[in-house]
Amino acid sequence: MRHLARFLAILLTAGMVPEVLRSEVVRTFVSVNGSDSAICSRTSPCRTFGAALAAVSPGGEVLALTSGGYSPVTITKSVTIAAPSAVHAAIAPSSGTAITINAGATDKIVLRGLHINGPATQRGIDFGAGLSLHVERFRINNCGIGIQLIRSASSNEARLYVSDTEIQNGNFGIYINLNGDVANVLLERVRIEHNLNSAVTLFQNVNVTARHCVTAGNFAGFSLTAGTGGSIHLDRTAITGNTRGIQIGSSSTVNRNVVRLNQCLISSNTRGILFFANAIVETMGNNVIRGNEINLSGGTLTDLPNL
Amino acid sequence: MSIVGKVALVSALLITPELVAQPIRTFVSVWGTDNSVCDRANPCRTFSSAISAVAEAGEVVALDSGGYSGFTINKSVAVIVPDDVHAAVAPTAGTAITVNPPASAEVVLRGIFLRSLGATTGVGFSGGGFLTLEDVVVQGFVTGIAAERLLDNDLARLSIRDTVVRNGTDGLRISSTGANGRIDASIASSYFDGHSGNAIAAGAGARVNLVDSTAAGNDDGFTLFSSTTPAHMNLERCTVVFNARGVIVAGSQSQMRISRCVITQNEEGLVALPGLVCETFFNNTIAGNDNDINGIIDQVEPD
Secondary structure (H helix, E strand, O other), X not given: OHHHHHHHHHHHHOOOOOHHHOOOOOEEEEOOOOOOOOOOOOXXXXXXXXXXXXXXXXXXXXXXXXXXXXXXXXXXXXXXXXXXXXXXXXXXXXXXXXXXXXXXXXXXXXXXXXXXXXXXXXXXXXXXXXXXXXXXXXXXXXXXXXXXXXXXXXXXXXXXXXEEEEEEOOOEEEEEEOOOOOEEEEEEEEEEEOOOOEEEEEOOOEEEEEEOOXXXXXXXXXXXXXXXXXXXXXXXXXXXXXXXXXXXXXXXXXXXXXXXXXXXXXXXXXXXXXXXXXXXEEEOOOXXXXXXXXXXXXXXXXXXXXX | OOHHHHHHHHHHHHOOHHHOOOOOEEEEOOOOOOOOOOOOOOOXXXXXXXXXXXXXXXXXXEOOOEEEOOEEEOOOEEEEOOOOOOEEEXXXXXXXXXXXXXXXXXXXXXXXXXXXXXXXXXXXXOXXXXXXXXXXXXXXXOEEEXXXXXXXXXXXXXXXXXXXXXXXXXXXXXXXXXXXXXXXXXXXXXXXXXOOOEEEEEOOOEEEEEEOOEEEOOOEEEEEEOOOOOXXXXXXXOEEEOOOEXXXXXXXXXXXXEEOOEEEOOOEEEEEXXXXXXXXXXXOEEOOOOEXXXXXXXXXXXX
């Protein structure tokens, strides 16, 4: 036993102790060839994300090794779940939610490279609790709501970062309502296409910046029509082929919801921008809002200064 | 000397290790064992061994996914993790990757995943030469990338592309504080978010150019401060959002230029102390912050 302990100490010093022999398990693995009775190590991967999550320490990584289908999972702590680009790790439940996040108020979750596919009754990702969520290189197809962020008012901030992701062929793309709490959302190189309802649906006090994004073929591209204190900043984003490109309004004249446009293309929509009551849409004067059946419906643009 | 003796002497000279050429490419694998060869059939377990075994300016390639130990680079080398491999370095102390090569060396880190389990620094760049980071993820360190140098009369270059640095104290700290020190950084399509300090803190001697990059959800976004030697920061088509302070320029030797950027949804968008050079070009969106501009900017007609 002494020799074994000394041997392990040497390995630990050299950084060679396998992840699951450390008291803190920094990395676990899943595979379609794995088993949940295994220890979720590189040599003995688990079958489900749930088992691998249970085995990994907070802040650790869960890595998918092989292509194939995996079960839905609930995340309750900080973690990174990743699939390398050559691995097609897919979650396709017949009902319910593919990835449920019910983590602590300061927890940070990173999801990379997974595929979610489902019938229209599902949610792809439900970010119910946690501080921040990064969604990177995801494909979400045919979900009732692709990414949902809905919470009761609790004075907790939420941060959502989505990049290099496609959300297609569902009902809603991204749906956010914190009932008054503040959410900061950054979308980069995100394509949200052919959804029956809105690509991005927001309620009060949600701030969204979308950069190099595409919303096409939805009922609405960006929708912010309720409450106050919300903002959408669109930068080099294309909004095309929707029934309504942008729909914007506020419930009050105080702290109105606002849309800001910089180098955007809004075209081939039935209505380019639809203004509801108390709407503000500001422009840098460098956008193309042309080729819609009605370019601006119910309002006019306000110039922003070029600084 | 007898003929046998001469043959023995010649043979000994031929197999002297120093005369055996090092391979131009070595390999690491979670199934490997450290050895002196680290070839495709017999990969090493650690990057350290593979770097020792490879020739100057060679490549070290990670073959499969899993955890690897931290390592030090003191020569020209490219450490490559292909797209279908998740090679992670997650140290509990110190620095994950120390880069300390000689002045003319070229070092490339591609595709590696760095995460802190207590370590203070992700990449520590303390030597000379050129360091390139491509498709790297750096997560949870006190300093994600540390390029603060004390060298004088020395030009080092840092190139960062498609890299994510997040959830630490500072993302990148860069300076060269010798009297004639200078360090250049070219950063493109990269992302700095979730830091309790700065996304990027550039100091004396730093010349930082950022293109198509983002600072989001930090306490301070892009910060430039020098009161000793000239320091520059140029932001082109960058996005600065959700920070307490988006862009800060201070110090008598600082020069900031901002073009085609979006600075929005910060508490303070741009903080520019009077008397400094802070130029904008009539093409930025600085709006929607609690306080858009705190200070004075020079609006310059673009060329």
